[in-house]
Amino acid sequence: MSRHSIEPFSGRFEITIGWDRPLNSYFAQVHDLEVSDDDEGDTVVVWVGATHSEILTPEALQFHIARYGTIPDEIMQTLRADRVATLDTGDTRLQRAMRGIAEGN
Secondary structure, eight states: OOOEEEOBSSTTEEEEEEEETTTTEEEEEEEETTSOGGGTOOOEEEEEOOSTTSOOSHHHHHHHHTTTBOOOHHHHHHHHHHHHHTTTOOOOHHHHHHHHHHTTO
């Protein structure tokens, strides 16, 4: 798994993006820093890439966070490299077991 922070358009938000090899998906989370857990509000305003093969390109990832920030070209290239670096790795025994549980097998 890779994880990168990018600069948001507004200091109100925090953006984390990356590649999740077991899910075969890029992911993004955008948190609203002005919402407090104490306010019983959810600080997460965007969360994509949490299901298998949900986001397959960095460009699709950018689409989901476009309102909050832009992925710089160098991080787009890094995201692609993160994915390629994991293409020949398989699931661990624990990951296979967890996938079986998640899929009801």
